[in-house]
Amino acid sequence: MSQDSRPAPQIGPSPEGVDGQGFFLTTVEKAVGMARKNSLWPLPFATSCCGIEFMATMGSHYDLARFGSERPSFSPRQADLLMVMGTVAKKLGPVLKQVYEQMAEPRWVLAVGACASTGGIFDTYSVLQGIDKVIPVDVYVPGCPPRPEQIIDGLIKIQELVQSEHLGRRNSPEYKALLASYGIE
Ligand code: SF4
Helix, strand or coil, X not given: CCCCCCCCCXXXXXXXXXXXXXXXXCCHHHXXXXXXXXXXXXXXXXXXXXXXXXXXXXXXXXXXXXXXXXXXXXXHHHCCEEEEECCCEHHHHHHXXXXXXXXXXXXXXXXEHHHHHHCCCCCCCCECCCHHHCCCCCEEECCCCCCHHHHHHHHHHHHHHHHHCCCCHHHCHHHHHHHHHCCCC
8 A cells, every 4th residue: 555645735626716517717817827837847956964854855765856846956046946055155145046036936945954044053253143134035944953844845935826826926126125235237
């Protein structure tokens, strides 16, 4: 008997709309949201132990590919989800910011684990006390290390944000003010 305890993929129902025999009517925004949600391309920025948990998450047992994210990109220009996993030293902060800036909009950020979220146990002069000191973060995954199930839960929360995001958000004054607060144009 199968002992598969993996969470089911969250492709989700069709967007809200009007359907009938042979047709389905919805808005462009909802269709785009559904497409983006199910085709996220992650950029793994893994610096230490949490990166190992990410490797397990990508492996056959947990299989992040089931969520449409089977194509990790190591080129920022071809990724729209920055997954930061591990301890980030202050010296690495500008590098992380540069990677973020090289990603095209729309882009999202997942901070995986205590170190990426808050500096974790490394409350020292040399460690960044959370990546949100240098770039905006959309979802935080707690844990030291978080289990693959938690990373998947974080991805699902990112998917929910992606699906419901207003198409004009990236051009809104609020979003531009958010980027400006990080010194990003
Ligand atoms: S949160 Fe824990 S497991 Fe993850 S990188 Fe930091 S020390 Fe390692």
